[in-house]
Amino acid sequence: MNAAKESPMNDATRLDERFTALEAEKRPALVTYVTAGDPDFETSLEILKGLPAAGADVIELGMPFSDPMADGPTIQKAALRALRGGQNMIRTLEMVHAFRRQESHTPLVLMGYYNPIHRYGVARFLKEAAHAGVDGLIVVDLPPEHDDELCLPAREHGIAFIRLATPTTDSKRLPRVLENASGFLYGVSVNGITGGSAPALQDVERMVGQLRKHSHLPIAVGFGIRTAAQAAAIGRFSDAVVVGSALVEGIESAETRRGAVEAVHGLVRELAAGVGRAGKP
Amino acid sequence: MTDDTMQPDADGLFGRFGGRFVPETLMPLITDLQAEYDTARKDTEFQRQLAYFQRDYVGRPSPLYYAERLTEHFGGAKIYLKREELNHTGAHKINNCIGQILLAKRMGKTRIIAETGAGMHGVATATVAARFGMPCVVYMGSADIERQQPNVFRMKLLGAEVIPVATGTGTLKDAMNEALRDWVTHIDETFYIIGTVAGPHPYPAMVRDFQAVIGRETRAQILEKEGRLPDSLVACIGGGSNAMGLFHPFLADEAVRMVGVEAGGKGLETGLHAASLSGGVPGVLHGNRTYLLQDEDGQITDAHSISAGLDYPGIGPEHAWLHERGRVEYVSITDDEALEAFQCCCRQEGIIPALESAHALAEVAKRAPTLPGDHLMVVNLSGRGDKDMMSVAQHLGENFQ
Numbered sequence: 307m308n309a310a311k312e313s314p315m316n317d318a319t320r321l322d323e324r325f326t327a328l329e330a331e332k333r334p335a336l337v338t339y340v341t342a343g344d345p346d347f348e349t350s351l352e353i354l355k356g357l358p359a360a361g362a363d364v365i366e367l368g369m370p371f372s373d374p375m376a377d378g379p380t381i382q383k384a385a386l387r388a389l390r391g392g393q394n395m396i397r398t399l400e401m402v403h404a405f406r407r408q409e410s411h412t413p414l415v416l417m418g419y420y421n422p423i424h425r426y427g428v429a430r431f432l433k434e435a436a437h438a439g440v441d442g443l444i445v446v447d448l449p450p451e452h453d454d455e456l457c458l459p460a461r462e463h464g465i466a467f468i469r470l471a472t473p474t475t476d477s478k479r480l481p482r483v484l485e486n487a488s489g490f491l492y493g494v495s496v497n498g499i500t501g502g503s504a505p506a507l508q509d510v511e512r513m514v515g516q517l518r519k520h521s522h523l524p525i526a527v528g529f530g531i532r533t534a535a536q537a538a539a540i541g542r543f544s545d546a547v548v549v550g551s552a553l554v555e556g557i558e559s560a561e562t563r564r565g566a567v568e569a570v571h572g573l574v575r576e577l578a579a580g581v582g583r584a585g586k587p
Numbered sequence: 588m589t590d591d592t593m594q595p596d597a598d599g600l601f602g603r604f605g606g607r608f609v610p611e612t613l614m615p616l617i618t619d620l621q622a623e624y625d626t627a628r629k630d631t632e633f634q635r636q637l638a639y640f641q642r643d644y645v646g647r648p649s650p651l652y653y654a655e656r657l658t659e660h661f662g663g664a665k666i667y668l669k670r671e672e673l674n675h676t677g678a679h680k681i682n683n684c685i686g687q688i689l690l691a692k693r694m695g696k697t698r699i700i701a702e703t704g705a706g707m708h709g710v711a712t713a714t715v716a717a718r719f720g721m722p723c724v725v726y727m728g729s730a731d732i733e734r735q736q737p738n739v740f741r742m743k744l745l746g747a748e749v750i751p752v753a754t755g756t757g758t759l760k761d762a763m764n765e766a767l768r769d770w771v772t773h774i775d776e777t778f779y780i781i782g783t784v785a786g787p788h789p790y791p792a793m794v795r796d797f798q799a800v801i802g803r804e805t806r807a808q809i810l811e812k813e814g815r816l817p818d819s820l821v822a823c824i825g826g827g828s829n830a831m832g833l834f835h836p837f838l839a840d841e842a843v844r845m846v847g848v849e850a851g852g853k854g855l856e857t858g859l860h861a862a863s864l865s866g867g868v869p870g871v872l873h874g875n876r877t878y879l880l881q882d883e884d885g886q887i888t889d890a891h892s893i894s895a896g897l898d899y900p901g902i903g904p905e906h907a908w909l910h911e912r913g914r915v916e917y918v919s920i921t922d923d924e925a926l927e928a929f930q931c932c933c934r935q936e937g938i939i940p941a942l943e944s945a946h947a948l949a950e951v952a953k954r955a956p957t958l959p960g961d962h963l964m965v966v967n968l969s970g971r972g973d974k975d976m977m978s979v980a981q982h983l984g985e986n987f988q
Contacts, residue, residue: 372886373760373872375767376610382754394884420608420871425885447608447871451598472612474774479615497612498772 320413320441321466321489324363325524325545334541336361336581337526338574339417339550340557341368341384342401343393349563350388353570354405358412360571361578364490364526364546365405366444369398369418376446378501380551383558395426399438406439415442415468415489420456428456432463442466442489450482457486466490471517473497473509480520490524490546491517495531501551504530511543534580541584549577592838594905599788599875602911604904607787608871612771621789623694628796633689640685641800644718645675647682649801651808651965656935657948661955664962667817668938669805671829671969678941678970679801679829680711684780686797688715691778698773699723701780702766704731704759704825705896705943706738707970708782713747715780723747726765730757731895738974756889759825759899763873783826784903787874791903798832805965806836813963819844821954822967823946824917825861825897827906829969834915844916847906848950850892851919861890862919863902864910877904893922893978894942896970924949926982929972941970942978 328335338357343350357365370385370393377385402414416435423431423445435443443460450457450469457467466489474497475483484491493513495505510527517525527540528548537547556569594601607617627633641647650673654666671679691699699716701723703709709725716723725742729751732739742749755761763786770779784791784798809817820837822830824847837843852860860866863878870879872887880888880900890900909915920928925942928949932940940948947966955964972979 372755373764375764375873376612376771378768379754389886421879421881421887422885424871424876425868425881425883446610447874449607449609449611449614451607451614470611472610474612474615476615483611494612497774499768502772 319464319466320411321364324411324413325490328363334544334581334584335363335526335546336537336574336578337364337366337528337546337548338362338553339366339368339548340553340570341370341381341388342398343370343388343391344384344554344557345387345563345566346391347393347397347401349566351401351404352567354401355408356567356571357574358409360574362412362574365412365414366417366548366550367398367402367414369395369416369422371419371422374419376499378499378551380501380554380558384554395422395431399434402435402438402440413441414439415444416440417444418446420445420447423456428459432460432465436463436465440465442468444468444470444492446470450485453486461488468492470494473513484521487521487523490526491521492548493517493525493527493544494529495527496529498529500529502530504532504536507539510540514544534576537577537580538584541581547581592835594908595788595792599792601905601908604877604907605788605791605875607874608876609787609874610771612774613787616774617787617789619694623690624789624793627690627693633693636689637686640689641682645681645685646673647800648804648808649673651805651812653812654936657932660931660935661952663960664955664958664964665960666951666955667809667963667965668968669801669833669965671801671967672938672940672944672971676707676711676714677973678707678711679798679832680708680782681714682800682832683782683794683797683828684708684711684715687778687780688719691721691780692719694778696776696778697721698777699780700726700766700769700777701782702726702759702762703782704728704762704898705894705941706731706735706742706974707896707941709747709749710738710741710745712780712782713742713745716747717745724769725749726752726762726769728756728758728762729753731759731762734978735895735974736977758890759895760887767873783828784831784905785826785873785875785877785901791875791905794828795831795835795905798828799835801829801832801967802834802836805833809963809965815963816840816843817963817965818842819846819962819964821846821848821947821950821964823848823897823943823969824902824906825850825899825943826901827903829967831903831905833965833967838914845914846950847915847917848946849917849919850894850897850946851921852891854921855919859891860919861892861897861899863900864906864917865919867900869907872901875904877901877907878910893925893982894946896941896943897946918950920946920949926979928952929979938968939972940968941972942975944969
């Protein structure tokens with residue numbers, strides 16, 4: 307393997323510790339996505355607080371945005387539900403705070419688009435996010451060409467900047483993508499938007515293999531993964547499996563707030579059993 | 588001093604505006620596009636083809652017409668209209684579409700997508716797609732489909748598939764989101780023809796270059812007619828491509844004043860407008876940093892205008908830069924002012940302007956009377972108003988019975 311091109315973080319972070327622990331357990335991480343404030347603040351907080359017990363190893367929490375151009379209809383609608391319920395950046399950071407008061411081991415990554423952070427102010431956002439206990443950021447519309455904006459400042463606050471590698475990220479492009487990546491790598495399994503069609507297993511395995519040649523970071527795979535069986539299959543060769551739209555659909559179709567909480571936690575338990583079966587050599 | 592004509596830099600930045608704020612999936616595509624465009628623009632064969640289609644297919648050069656009656660009516664500045672509404676498909680939009688489809692062909696792409704607001708860019712894209720034999724999908728907000736039925740039918744006649752976008756507010760920004768989603772899903776074969784000077788680099792600079800034919804012609808035409816450069820240029824701005832096309836070849840001429848006219852909707856004070864520079868703050872959307880209509884949480888807010896083509900919550904990044912540099916003056920015109928100028932142009936000149944262009948004419952109505960008779964003012968008549976008959980009739984309380 308190449309020497310790690312990523313600069314190491316100063317201290318062992320929650321993300322590092324979690325991936326190291328899972329490596330010892332010889333199983334992949336289950337990464338779950340829900341949008342903050344979907345369907346409302348209280349329900350969303352209850353969903354968030356119950357995720358570790360249901361089996362989520364790493365939590366991605368969406369920062370809702372009015373114009374989510376990389377997301378499919380499911381996550382678009384979740385963002386609109388959250389915004390209509392009064393969700394905003396202040397409340398999203400409040401949710402993280404509330405979560406951290408009861409849970410200090412499960413890494414939490416905020417995911418979304420740049421504009422709400424830009425508007426909040428990068429310095430203010432990073433200071434408050436670090437204080438609230440955010441471990442990493444995934445900002446879909448900030449490619450390495452704009453690392454000065456948020457990626458490099460985030461590192462100074464001990465917040466990882468997680469990069470997406472996609473099927474269009476060829477060997478010429480990959481070094482640029484990995485240059486300032488930290489936390490883990492997010493391999494996007496298909497070209498397209500979230501909640502799309504299931505990826506072809508052999509393509510995903512090839513992509514993960516390719517990424518491993520160039521990086522020591524744990525490799526997560528996401529986009530189009532919905533079931534415990536898929537999670538188990540992909541988890542055999544990846545370090546983490548990300549499930550988002552399938553969980554958000556549970557919220558969308560629930561008739562009551564209680565139903566939404568149970569739908570998400572129920573599916574997370576199934577998925578956790580799936581990755582638990584995905585023992586690695 | 589920074590040279591306004593030499594922007595953007597290698598990263599696609601006009602000062603702090605512009606850039607390439609796109610998902611990783613799209614980065615290799617826009618890098619390829621940029622490389623291809625850099626080669627094509629220096630390729631004499633590409634330039635020859637472009638000139639051929641602009642002349643024999645689009646109908647260029649468009650006339651620079653001395654609007655004698657409007658000049659008399661306002662009783663001040665000498666007014667010239669740059670007649671972009673006489674182009675094939677009835678607006679300036681085709682200048683850019685011809686350029687981009689020639690690039691698409693060079694790159695071996697086989698499928699065209701576009702977003703449209705008023706439908707003029709959609710029609711122009713459907714037109715060139717038909718001419719070059721490529722399938723074409725146009726995303727259009729469902730609210731815009733309602734108010735621009737004739738253009739929807741035109742696109743269908745031209746063989747394009749028009750996909751209604753009901754998400755968000757069902758207008759241009761949502762159509763652009765959906766086109767971007769299509770693009771990340773069908774990257775190999777698809778070329779995205781963006782209709783304005785926005786989006787990730789190289790689009791703002793590329794679209795500007797294809798539209799700059801407007802300003803280059805204007806320059807030659809006014810020199811021929813008047814023996815000197817104009818004193819002022821006026822153009823309407825949604826994303827800002829017709830304005831950028833007119834302004835850019837004059838940026839180095841310090842004596843030429845430039846006025847960009849945003850859509851003031853029901854008035855800036857009502858919050859119901861599309862004036863990103865006058866009523867917005869900098870942010871990041873659709874691949875670039877620019878002035879955006881947004882709330883305190885960074886959520887994009889709805890734009891409002893009688894004119895679907897100006898109904899966009901952002902503006903091209905080069906305009907944001909020229910605004911902050913003070914090189915171009917940006918103002919806004921309300922729906923009512925635009926409607927009045929629309930009727931004035933119909934009656935004084937026998938020209939039915941697009942509601943978009945009527946915003947520029949309304950600014951002329953304010954300025955021209957205060958200026959001396961030797962002040963040469965060029966107005967970009969960016970499109971014709973046939974598409975706006977229903978909206979105008981509705982606003983004027985007329986019916987077609």
